[in-house]
Amino acid sequence: MDEAALDAMIDTGTTILGIEMKPEWRAAVRMHLGISLSHAAVVLEAPLPDHLDPAPVFRA
Amino acid sequence: MTQATEIAAGIGSGRMRATDVMTACLDKIGRLNPVLNAFTAVTAERAMAKAAALDAAIAAGAAPGPLAGVPFAVKNLIDVAGLRTLAGSKINRDHPPAAGDAPLVQRLEAAGAILVGALNMGEYAYDFTGENVHEGPSRNPFDTARMSGGSSGGSGSAVGGGLVPLALGSDTNGSIRVPASFCGVFGLKATYGRLTRAGSFPFVSSLDHLGPFARSVADLAVAYDAMQGYDPADPVCVDRPVDPVAGVLDSGIGGLRIASAGGYFRTGASPEALTALDSIAAALGAADTVMIPEVQRARSAAYIITTTEGAALHMQRLRTRPDDFDADVRDRLIAGALLPAAAVAQAQKFRRWFREEMLKLFQRYDAILAPATPCVAPLIGQKTFVLDGKEMPVRPNIGIYTQPFSFIGLPVVAVPVPTSLSLPIGVQIVTAPWREDIALRVARALEIAGAAVAPVAKLEA
Numbered sequence: 001m002d003e004a005a006l007d008a009m010i011d012t013g014t015t016i017l018g019i020e021m022k023p024e025w026r027a028a029v030r031m032h033l034g035i036s037l038s039h040a041a042v043v044l045e046a047p048l049p050d051h052l053d054p055a056p057v058f059r060a
Numbered sequence: 061m062t063q064a065t066e067i068a069a070g071i072g073s074g075r076m077r078a079t080d081v082m083t084a085c086l087d088k089i090g091r092l093n094p095v096l097n098a099f100t101a102v103t104a105e106r107a108m109a110k111a112a113a114l115d116a117a118i119a120a121g122a123a124p125g126p127l128a129g130v131p132f133a134v135k136n137l138i139d140v141a142g143l144r145t146l147a148g149s150k151i152n153r154d155h156p157p158a159a160g161d162a163p164l165v166q167r168l169e170a171a172g173a174i175l176v177g178a179l180n181m182g183e184y185a186y187d188f189t190g191e192n193v194h195e196g197p198s199r200n201p202f203d204t205a206r207m208s209g210g211s212s213g214g215s216g217s218a219v220g221g222g223l224v225p226l227a228l229g230s231d232t233n234g235s236i237r238v239p240a241s242f243c244g245v246f247g248l249k250a251t252y253g254r255l256t257r258a259g260s261f262p263f264v265s266s267l268d269h270l271g272p273f274a275r276s277v278a279d280l281a282v283a284y285d286a287m288q289g290y291d292p293a294d295p296v297c298v299d300r301p302v303d304p305v306a307g308v309l310d311s312g313i314g315g316l317r318i319a320s321a322g323g324y325f326r327t328g329a330s331p332e333a334l335t336a337l338d339s340i341a342a343a344l345g346a347a348d349t350v351m352i353p354e355v356q357r358a359r360s361a362a363y364i365i366t367t368t369e370g371a372a373l374h375m376q377r378l379r380t381r382p383d384d385f386d387a388d389v390r391d392r393l394i395a396g397a398l399l400p401a402a403a404v405a406q407a408q409k410f411r412r413w414f415r416e417e418m419l420k421l422f423q424r425y426d427a428i429l430a431p432a433t434p435c436v437a438p439l440i441g442q443k444t445f446v447l448d449g450k451e452m453p454v455r456p457n458i459g460i461y462t463q464p465f466s467f468i469g470l471p472v473v474a475v476p477v478p479t480s481l482s483l484p485i486g487v488q489i490v491t492a493p494w495r496e497d498i499a500l501r502v503a504r505a506l507e508i509a510g511a512a513v514a515p516v517a518k519l520e521a
Contacts, residue, residue, distance in 0.1 A: 005080075006288065009398055010394075010398065013397065013398035014398070017375070017379075017397055017398075018379050018494075019378050019379055019382070019394055019397065020379075020382050020384075021226045021354055021394070025387070025390070025391055025394070026165065028387065028388075028391035029394050029395050031389045031453070032367075032391055032392045032394075032395035032396075032456075033395040033398055035363075035453075035456055036361075036363065036364070036367050036395050036396060036398075036399055037399065039359075039360035039361075039363040039364050039403075040399055040400060040403035041362075041365055042356065042357050042360040042402055043357060043360050043361050043403050043406050043410060044400075044402065044406055045408045046354075046357055046406060046409075046413075047411050048406070048409050048410060048413055050414060052409045052412055053409070053412055054405060054408035054411070054412060055266075055408050055409070055411035055412040055468075
């Protein structure tokens, strides 16, 4: 994944969420964001039926 | 340390005294914990008082419980009255001490077991390594330069090292099964919703489980039976009858249909993991290989749910105390906070789909075998390893074979298998929801056959 795009996402996201981003954390956050986004891409590509219910457990 | 059911039988019959057992246990913890760093607190005074009370009760004719006098310890995310529930963190040291024991601790003690302390773990359970920057790593009893596995590293280390015969841990993506594999002990992750999680510090509510570690299948089963039962204090705990398993362990495996998982589960596995899997399959006469559909996507979906729910749980702490986190945990959680929400919703939809597919497989098979970890325990501090010819970061990838099953809450017993490297490795026995009895019967058959063994690590002359 494009390093500049990951850095832009890190900068925008942490600013909006109010999370500090120290320069020495960036390489690790970038690595983990890249891994997580590749898992997200795999999940988002899943050809699931529209009517499928999600699975979190909630009982009133 | 003698195994749990042997201690209970000895104390119950009057051949042994709980105070003697406890004295020996505390002495061993005192000698070996400096080597293993498995414990973060030892509740010696409480344990000796309970042991003396048990001896007195038995002398007065009280019926001993099935775990009479058995010392046990719990991962330090489980509440122990008077201790701070650290969950492996520095930040939680500022919390007040727990007002009471978690229900699982209460249930084990109601069966006669005696708590001896709290166990080291990876910070906020987000590791597979057993490393902890605040407490130091818990160490592998078979090679103290190596990882105990995580996140229930202290649990695996303490049981594998023979400091206690029984311990509790938690498993969100493999945190019981990974340390069981690395430390050469049996571990049970029951069906999601079977064992109450009340009184434990959460990680990922969608995926969190609690469960036992032991060095024999009978010990695992007796502890599991003692802990079963509905608890409205955990909204996920399912109100269903208790299914005791200790009495059916030796009913054999005749007629059970067992297959090994292929494809994904053989890709990237080390020769030791594959040899262990094949030896377990051979011992069971399980010739079939089953291909689990979309298992890579199941692992990805578990990964997404974990990192985003974890980020949500810790958002305020990330904002206010980022420097007090273990950097390895903080940086993953920050990344998790940035993920698109649509991926999380889709992951929960995929979870439903994958569950349906797995239930279809369980119409054909009663149990599925898979490696617990891709390799034996890495060295403490090791950051990368080679999986399927690619260099990969260790921490996010040790759980590749455990994540797909906890993702949909299937019961799994991890059984320990010796390897040619003088280090153990685990094999998972996975069954349909609520069929812990089958997984434990298969594990027991493997124990009887000598294919799964949990010797105490030789830590002293």
